Amino acid sequence: MRTLVLFSAFSNSLLSLCYDTLDSGPTVVVDFDDEIHSKLKSFGISSIPIRVPGDSSWAKRDTEFANLAMPGSLDFNFKGTSLSAWKVLSLDRFSFWYRGRQAQLQYEAIMGLDWERGLVPLSLHHPVPWRIARERQVMAVQVEALRTRAWRDWLSKPLPFTKLFLWSQRDIDFLKNFAGEMYICEAGDFPAGVPVDKNERLEARKMLGISEFATVALVIFDSQTEWEFRSTLPEIVQAYNHVLIFPLQPHDRRNLSDLGVFGGNIRIIESMSFEAAADEVITFRYEESLIRPRRVPIRVVDLKQRWDSNLLNG
Amino acid sequence: MGKIFIFAGRVHHVERLNAIAELLRLKGHTVTYITADNYLNIDPNTSHLIRSNVPFTHILNYLSANNSNGIASDALSKLGEIADCVDPFYLSGSVREAAECLIGFEHFLIQEKPDLVLGLHENNFWYRILAYCCSVQNIPCACFQEGLLRLRDETTQGKQSISADYSTKLLCWSDAARESYIKAGIPEEKLVVTGISHLDAYLQPYNKQQVKYNLGFDPNRLLASFLLPQISRYDGDWQFQLGTVVEWFGSNGYQLAIKFHPFENEQFVEQVSRSIYKSAKVVTTNVLDLIRASSLVMSQHSTVAIETLALGIPLVEMDLNNFGVLESLSEQGVATLIRSGEMNKLKDILEGKVGIDPVKLVQWKNQNIGPLDGHSTDRVVAELERLL
Numbered sequence: 114m115r116t117l118v119l120f121s122a123f124s125n126s127l128l129s130l131c132y133d134t135l136d137s138g139p140t141v142v143v144d145f146d147d148e149i150h151s152k153l154k155s156f157g158i159s160s161i162p163i164r165v166p167g168d169s170s171w172a173k174r175d176t177e178f179a180n181l182a183m184p185g186s187l188d189f190n191f192k193g194t195s196l197s198a199w200k201v202l203s204l205d206r207f208s209f210w211y212r213g214r215q216a217q218l219q220y221e222a223i224m225g226l227d228w229e230r231g232l233v234p235l236s237l238h239h240p241v242p243w244r245i246a247r248e249r250q251v252m253a254v255q256v257e258a259l260r261t262r263a264w265r266d267w268l269s270k271p272l273p274f275t276k277l278f279l280w281s282q283r284d285i286d287f288l289k290n291f292a293g294e295m296y297i298c299e300a301g302d303f304p305a306g307v308p309v310d311k312n313e314r315l316e317a318r319k320m321l322g323i324s325e326f327a328t329v330a331l332v333i334f335d336s337q338t339e340w341e342f343r344s345t346l347p348e349i350v351q352a353y354n355h356v357l358i359f360p361l362q363p364h365d366r367r368n369l370s371d372l373g374v375f376g377g378n379i380r381i382i383e384s385m386s387f388e389a390a391a392d393e394v395i396t397f398r399y400e401e402s403l404i405r406p407r408r409v410p411i412r413v414v415d416l417k418q419r420w421d422s423n424l425l426n427g
Numbered sequence: 428m429g430k431i432f433i434f435a436g437r438v439h440h441v442e443r444l445n446a447i448a449e450l451l452r453l454k455g456h457t458v459t460y461i462t463a464d465n466y467l468n469i470d471p472n473t474s475h476l477i478r479s480n481v482p483f484t485h486i487l488n489y490l491s492a493n494n495s496n497g498i499a500s501d502a503l504s505k506l507g508e509i510a511d512c513v514d515p516f517y518l519s520g521s522v523r524e525a526a527e528c529l530i531g532f533e534h535f536l537i538q539e540k541p542d543l544v545l546g547l548h549e550n551n552f553w554y555r556i557l558a559y560c561c562s563v564q565n566i567p568c569a570c571f572q573e574g575l576l577r578l579r580d581e582t583t584q585g586k587q588s589i590s591a592d593y594s595t596k597l598l599c600w601s602d603a604a605r606e607s608y609i610k611a612g613i614p615e616e617k618l619v620v621t622g623i624s625h626l627d628a629y630l631q632p633y634n635k636q637q638v639k640y641n642l643g644f645d646p647n648r649l650l651a652s653f654l655l656p657q658i659s660r661y662d663g664d665w666q667f668q669l670g671t672v673v674e675w676f677g678s679n680g681y682q683l684a685i686k687f688h689p690f691e692n693e694q695f696v697e698q699v700s701r702s703i704y705k706s707a708k709v710v711t712t713n714v715l716d717l718i719r720a721s722s723l724v725m726s727q728h729s730t731v732a733i734e735t736l737a738l739g740i741p742l743v744e745m746d747l748n749n750f751g752v753l754e755s756l757s758e759q760g761v762a763t764l765i766r767s768g769e770m771n772k773l774k775d776i777l778e779g780k781v782g783i784d785p786v787k788l789v790q791w792k793n794q795n796i797g798p799l800d801g802h803s804t805d806r807v808v809a810e811l812e813r814l815l
Contacts, residue, residue, distance in 0.1 A: 171660055175583035183584060186507025191529060192498045196559045198505075198525075200589055205552035206466075206521040207513050216512045237516035244511045263519040266496065269504040336468035340487040343473070364469045364693070371474035417490055419527065 117228035120144040120160060121239040123152055124256035125301030127232070130278060131158065134232060141228055145219060145239075161226075165218035174213050182207055212240065220244055235277060237263055246273035254278045254298065258401035259287050260425045306408040309389045317390035321380070327354035331382075331391035331409075335361040336368045338397035341416050343372070349395060350378060357382045357391060361403075399425040428455040429542035429815040432535075434554050435460040435483070438475045439689060440547045442713070443571070443625040447545070448481070450808045456815075459484060461535065463528060463553050466520050486531035489538060498526035521552075528553055532560040541566060542815050548573035549590050549597075558593035567814040569596040571624075574730035576607050577754055587611035591618075595814060598624075598807055601797030619810050622803030623796065626737055629715045630801040638720040642684075642712055649777050650682040652721040653707075653745075654714065656729040657688045663748035669699075671747055672725065675770045677706035681777060684717055685709045688729075723777050725765075728753040736761060737796045741776050741783070760784065761791045 118131045118140060134140045135158070142160040144150045153160045168174040179185075187199035219241050231251035233242035238257070245251055253274040258264075260283075272292045279285055280300035288295065309317075315325060323329060330353040334342055350356055356379045360366040366381075375381060388394060394411040396403050398420030404411055415422035433448055435441045441460065448458045460483035465472050476483040502522045510518060536544075544561050546554030549570045561568040573590065580586040588611040591597040597613060598621045599605050605618050636646035644650050653672055658665045669685070676683035685707050687696050700709035710717060714731055715738070718724055724735040725743045735742045742762040744752045749766050757764035761783055765772055775781045792799065798806075 172579055172583055175580075179584045181512065182509045186509050189502075189505050191525065192501040194529065194559070196529070196556065198502055200592065201525050201552060201555055202521055204550055204584065204586065205555075206525075207509060207518070210513045210517040211509075212512050212514075220511070237519065238514050240511055240514055243515065262523065263516055266499050266503055266519045266523050267515050269500040336471075337464070337466075339468055339473060340464065340485055367693070368468065368471050368474060371471055372477065373474075417487070419487070419490060419495070421496065 114230050115139040115141060115228045117223065117226060117231045118142045119223065119231060119233045119242060119245075120146075120149050120153060121242055122234040122236050122256050123149045124234060124254070126278065126280070126298055127234055127254045127256055128153075128156060128158075129299055129301060130232060130254050141226055143223065143226070145241075163219055163222045165215050165222065167215055168213045174211075175208075177213060178203075178208055178211050182211075216240055216244075224248070233274075235259075235274070235279075237267060243273060246275075250275050252276040252278065255280050255284060255300075256302065258303070258405070259284050260399065260401040262398070262400075262421050262425070265421055265425060303402075303405060306406045309408045313389045317387055321355075321357075321387060321390050323355050323390060329353060329355045329357065329391045329393075331357045331359060331385075331388055331394045333361060333394065333396045333403060334358050334365050334369050335397075335403075336365050338420070339368065339372075341397035341414060344416060345395075345397070345414050346374065353392075354378060355380065357387055359385055359387075398422055401425075428457065429812075430540070431456050431458045431543045431545065431811075432461045432484075432539065432541045433458060434462070434544070434546040434557055435476065436463050436465055436472055436551070436553050437470060441475060441479060441481070443547055444545065445479070445481070446627060446804045447624055447807050447811075450804050451811070454808065454812070458482075461486060461557075463487075463531070464524065466524055484535075484539075486528060486535060489534040490527060490531045491534060495523060495526035495530050498529060499523040502526070525552070525556065528556045529560070532557045533563075536560055536564050536566060543811060544568040545811070546570045546594075549592065549594050550586055555593070561595075562593040567595040568593070569598060569811060569814060570594045572597070572599040572604055575728070575733050576604055577728065579753060581607070581611055585611070588613070596810065598810060599797075601793075601795050603795045604797070620797055621806040621810060622798040622800070623734075623737060624803040624807045626715070626734065626799070627801045627804045629719060629738055630799055633719060635720060638716055642710065642716060642720050643708070644682050644684070644720065648680075648682050649722045650684060650720055651676065651723040651725065651773065651777060652684040652686065652717050653725045654686050654717075654729065654731040654735075655688060656727050656731075657690055660728075662727055662752050663746060663750035668745055668747045669703075671770065672745070673703050673706045675773065679774065683707040684721070686711070686714060686717060722779075723773065728755075732756060732762070733796060736788070736792060737799055743773065743776065759791060760787050 116134045118134055142158055143163050144160045145163055150162050182203040184199040189198055190196055191198055223245055233251055233253050234256040235253035236256050251274055268291050276294040277292050278296050278298040280303055285295045330349055358381050360369045388408055391409050394407055394409055397414050399413050399422035413422045433444055451458045460476055460481055462472050462483055463486040499522050549555050549558055550573055558568050587608055591613050597617050598619050600623050605620050608618055609615055639650055640646040718735050718738050718740055721740055723741050725745050726732045727744055732742055744757050744762050744764050746752050746764055746766050756762040
């Protein structure tokens with residue numbers, strides 16, 4: 114049986130299983146991206162680059178999109194309303210991210226190869242693995258945190274994959290109602306944080322000029338939780354001697370600066386390495402990729418539970 | 428006096444609607460902005476309001492509990508074929524965002540009981556939901572013409588035909604726009620021609636040298652601006668055309684400002700800016716100030732092209748690949764087309780040696796841009812007060 118390994122995303126977990134597959138029988142490895150292609154090459158894997166042209170005409174792209182999503186398959190109302198889903202979601206949302214002809218050609222190229230069994234990343238960040246899994250026997254490997262609101266929402270029906278290789282029992286528990294065979298594989302991309310020791314804590318505080326006895330919170334600022342951040346910050350500032358704020362991404366840094374949050378006992382930090390100085394890390398939504406690497410206790414302040422934090426943490 | 432809320436989820440919503448808000452306040456109405464998250468919030472959704480020191484509220488203040496997942500999971504289970512072409516991450520996030528807006532806006536209207544709600548246009552994600560919620564609760568709501576009405580957008584996606592599904596009124600720029608909307612099926616009674624209200628302040632007399640100076644340019648040298656449409660929609664090879672323009676200006680001694688569409692990625696804009704800083708200045712300033720400071724504007728099929736003509740600045744459509752420009756204004760005789768090998772035409776236009784037939788231009792503006800008397804905001808407010 115020939116196995117296709119699709120690197121629509123790169124991960125160490127997928128790489129590890131790809132090696133196993135290469136050792137066990139005929140395998141064809143493919144990728145969609147030059148960077149991933151080079152990376153695979155550096156690991157001694159020669160993958161087939163699938164490169165397809167983009168849409169040549171915007172008029173054609175818009176027409177195709179309209180056929181597919183205006184209303185196309187979006188011809189239904191939001192539950193309990195008479196508001197058409199397509200009128201809200203199509204023009205000012207899905208059309209931005211519509212991969213158009215490219216996704217179709219990638220799908221066709223893959224289906225045109227000779228393979229019987231597939232191995233793909235278990236990821237929300239590309240539609241093609243999901244599509245091929247609906248038509249052939251395809252296994253998936255965890256490459257990203259699953260306990261997120263996006264994943265939870267996406268789990269409205271059974272996953273199309275025949276087998277899943279996940280990082281932990283906790284991930285298996287999360288998917289238990291939506292998948293069949295599940296196995297634990299090495300979580301090569303996702304190590305848990307090692308607790309901070311006393312000396313490291315003192316050293317980090319010394320660098321920041323913070324006394325050993327002061328209370329310190331480190332707040333992770335990601336723009337998605339801007340409302341929760343603004344609503345909670347005054348309380349946090351009152352409760353701690355020092356508040357360190359870490360903007361997660363470059364755009365978070367810009368947005369934080371635009372909000373004008375600084376001064377007093379607030380300090381913006383450049384690196385999570387200062388986590389060692391904190392008594393507590395505060396975040397505003399449960400997302401495993403933010404939680405798992407933490408080295409000090411973390412508190413999730415999901416004010417209205419709109420991020421489903423309690424459910425995801427259960 | 429009325430209690431009025433204006434939806435302002437993005438910076439340009441406030442830029443376009445603030446003059447209306449201010450006039451409504453002057454007349455004694457209470458005007459508050461309402462904003463909402465913008466999925467990943469890569470673009471700011473509150474900081475511009477905080478900086479502008481205007482009263483605002485946030486839809487999440489009205490979301491009482493996590494009751495949006497039922498709507499979200501129901502919609503996600505019905506998406507069908509679109510899931511083959513869009514990353515599930517974006518499908519999932521957008522649907523949840525819509526579900527939160529549906530509940531949040533419903534609660535907001537029940538709690539605040541506004542007399543009138545405004546939004547920039549109904550083809551945006553949030554305001555369509557808000558207008559729907561208003562229609563359910565019988566609250567009048569009004570919106571504005573989205574921008575340049577392209578025939579192609581109507582032909583391919585029917586954009587104009589869904590511009591006022593739930594709004595009580597759609598305030599449009601001109602008679603031509605009104606006709607386009609009627610042709611697209613918008614009921615006549617919803618349409619009112621008011622002109623482009625956000626241009627009023629820019630139609631007043633001004634000192635061009637001062638505006639140039641304020642933007643950091645030499646007030647005594649001629650300035651041209653290249654205002655690109657979204658580069659993903661540029662007709663032709665935008666990199667080649669931008670390179671050619673930068674080179675020409677670098678060797679001809681005129682000042683050049685470049686402004687990318689506000690939706691372009693910030694890091695990308697910075698990267699371009701670094702690569703051409705010696706010959707041109709990439710700016711992120713208010714586009715209308717930049718147009719007024721310029722002696723010539725280069726663009727393509729974009730709302731800025733209309734704004735340029737409205738403000739009386741010569742417009743050039745760039746087509747250096749001889750690709751053709753969508754719904755060209757040059758073909759209508761109100762702009763100059765520059766094709767391959769014609770860059771030197773810019774010199775004559777910049778120095779005022781050649782221009783557009785003024786009679787033709789005035790006729791075109793009357794028909795397509797509407798009144799340019801600086802009183803569009805007054806007409807908008809008068810119309811809104813009739814809805815109260």
